[in-house]
């Protein structure tokens with residue numbers, strides 16, 4: 001049965017912070033006020049569309065801001081609206097900041113239909129958190145993650161690659177720290193420079209250089225494999241594509257199919273290791289058969305045949321897929 005999220009974007013209303021990279025309105029693409037009534041209508045319409053398609057399972061997902069930072073009465077009102085649909089959805093998931101988690105907040109979420117809490121970790125390096133004006137340290141992440149798990153919620157952690165002041169080594173360390181917190185799921189986002197943010201000022205002043213697309217893809221591939229080795233589910237790689245958001249990007253490694261590029265890179269590296277271990281010279285001019293599941297064929301060959309071209313040019317090897 002296909003799983004769906006019913007995304008309800010709660011823009012900056014929930015967040016008085018101003019992180020260096022964040023422009024809530026361009027990310028959520030929603031300038032209008034979100035009210036319990038508008039949320040009720042949105043959920044009802046989404047469910048109507050899903051129900052027309054037949055069997056499905058869905059979660060209501062409050063994303064876009066820091067849900068648990070919203071005025072407590074408004075939080076309660078949103079959650080009560082979500083409860084009205086509890087017989088038609090599997091539960092509620094929401095995203096928030098680590099320092100907006102407390103036993104009192106978790107008590108409130110527990111009395112409603114909330115199953116999963118996702119924390120925007122971004123980095124576990126205190127210097128990077130400070131440079132990006134996050135307003136909390138890595139300690140807050142550990143405390144919040146432990147509290148969430150001890151209350152029986154499913155835990156999601158979100159990390160960013162290439163923040164201001166970070167580098168590949170620190171990003172890998174963040175992934176290691178996240179693994180140590182044993183989340184149920186993870187999201188990986190490359191940092192892009194959004195217009196009208198402090199990060200854009202740093203970028204224009206030459207103080208911040210974003211990763212190139214190739215660097216970000218290579219690093220995300222490495223980190224994705226780290227999570228997979230520990231059987232941690234990665235539910236998103238790269239920002240959602242929306243035209244409004246793309247027009248708000250000033251610089252950085254944005255690609256609408258970033259996750260696909262990362263999967264292709266994993267295959268490229270796997271095949272390259274194999275070619276080198278078998279002896280690249282010996283394989284020159286030959287076909288190289290890759291066994292893969294049917295659904296992975298395009299990942300092996302790469303977007304626009306990029307992997308096939310790479311091996312042809314570098315090793316004069318023709319990649320062929322034998323699909324299981």
Ligand code: SF4
Nearest residue numbers: 015017018019022065
């Ligand atoms: S805490 Fe989240 S929503 Fe608030 S400014 Fe930072 S990134 Fe944006």
